[in-house]
Amino acid sequence: MWSYVFKRLLHMIPLLLGVSLLTFLLMSLAPGDYFTALSQNPQISQETIIHLKTQFHLDQPWYVQYFYWFKSVLHGDFGYSMAYKIPATSLIVQRLWNTFLLSFLALIIAWGIAIPLGIWAAVKKDSWIDRACSLIAFVGLSVPDVLLSLLALWFAAATGWFPVGGAQSALYDFMSPAQQFWDRAHHLILPAIVLAASDLAGIMRRMRSCLLDTLRAEYVTAARARGLGEGWVIYKHALRNAINPLLTIFGYSLAALLSGAFIVENIMAWPGLGRLTMEAFFAKDSYLVVDCVVMATGLLVIGNFIADLLLAWSDPRIRLK
């Protein structure tokens, strides 16, 4: 098991290196930089800009910039955000945490609803419940995240039950810790539901088809022949085997979740990594864009790693490979 974990971890390093190199190359191809706009400002002298450019190594070719960037990342320093005028590390960590919180809660909501619904639909195959579930799944798969977020925004504005965007109220700093927690949760819940809703349909359909496949297996017939109760057959025998293929789509669903979070964050003004990426993109804060892309990829790679570990843990055949 440990050698498997080690091997998977080792595999991540070239991947993240490649991703950072590719993003760096792309950002270096981008026309203009943060200082192009500044140089139009007559109050800032040309010397200052040249000085600042040298400070950020922007006068060097991209591979030299990459080398400097990589060296400081190894020291845990993600550079300095030119647009925000603060160290990028603190900015990134805060936004990364917000995105993680949003995605994690959405993950729990989506899987918590999709798995029971999928089981229910499979057990009551061809009943009206099954049909209703498959209709919901089709609709859910087809509603674009953009539309869902806008509808949620409209819902929040029309009912006033939820705050319209943001992660905390204006008076957050004057609240007691309990109020602060409640305030954060209140802001988090609607974006998380939107994000979960877009993910839910696929998982539910997958759970249904996996369980239906297992219910056709011979050991299920054998269990029934031994006179076991239907509940015992489904939950103890069939379900445990049906869960395995589901763990493999856990990794795929993470990728969709992160892209979905990008949209939800930007529309519902949730200060996460996706929103930061767009802000950095518009400000031409190229190092910050690279940081964001690498961080998002890191989140995805770690998520996939956890999915693989879960799979190896639940299915001993995987570990031997």
Place this chain on the structure above:
Amino acid sequence: MNEIATIQNPTAEQPLSPWQLFWRRLKQRRIAMVGGVILVVLYLVALFAGFVAPYSYDRQDRDRFFHPPTCPRLSGFRLVIPRYEQLPGTFVYRAVLNDTKPIHFFVHGDKYKLFGLVPATIHLFGTGDENHPVYLLGTDQFGRDVLSRLLYGSQISLSIGVIGILLSFTFGMIIGGISGYFSGWTDTIIMRLCELIMSIPALYLIISLRATFPPGMSSSQVYAMIIIILSFIGWASMARVIRGMTLSLREQQYVLAARALGQTHLKVIVRHILPNTFSYVIVAATLSVPYYILGEVVLSFLGVGIQEPNASWGNMLTAAQNTEYLRNYPWLLAPGAAIFVTVLAFNFLGDGLRDAADTKS
């Protein structure tokens, strides 16, 4: 010869080709056919958008910002629409019920170019009166007809999906075929590259790619840019699957035979291996078109895709991001409904195609 064959086997029907079998199975799935019909209608309407749309996409009615959708009524044998009166100082409109005008068909209106070539002024319907307009889906914050913009936008949004798929799947098939056929270090390099592209969450990669293009491009350049960006990301997953299929296909005897007959590697890949993956490719393509459409929508929505005054479903939705607009003028969400119907139709059709292509069941 023909007579002998008939005598020997009098009841034999013409054996069905795989495509005919496929079509027969597809026809049995009503929901797939519904999806297909919806798509045919959508694409036809997009093709004739200038004709179907009552107005041009950038025609501004400065007297009627946020005009609500006009609801046609039946009066006698004609469809009539009431005139709407603006309450002074607001964007609230009231229908004047006894002041109606009939909807005429094939009326003269704004100039447009059919298929981008033929100049024309005939529109499918309209009132023919500037002061008594027909806005079936209302107007936006600049007084432009939402329905007309929706139709013009469909030209961009719908075509990007198909062109993007054609481009990226062609590349994906060829690269995947090469990778699986030659294996060795070619395979390793290509597959590592695919992994790299697929490991970055799609929208983050899209935005980094977007950064490499200069600002201030013309609308057709932006259109091409979006297709290039989406195809750059899309080919990787296709190439991986095709590579896997090629790995097993190249061991087949007919591939060996083709090689023995002296065909070039490229010909073997394109003529003998790739056609065997077509049934998978068609299903995957149908189910992937929505991702390309949504890619355009997100880019334009975020303001880095199709630019005003050109219409696309994405940049039309940008207005709906304003909660004040959203609450009072919900018809601005119409492009969202259009996206939903399109994606649903593609999913219906794709699901049916997958079942029809699955000969095992």
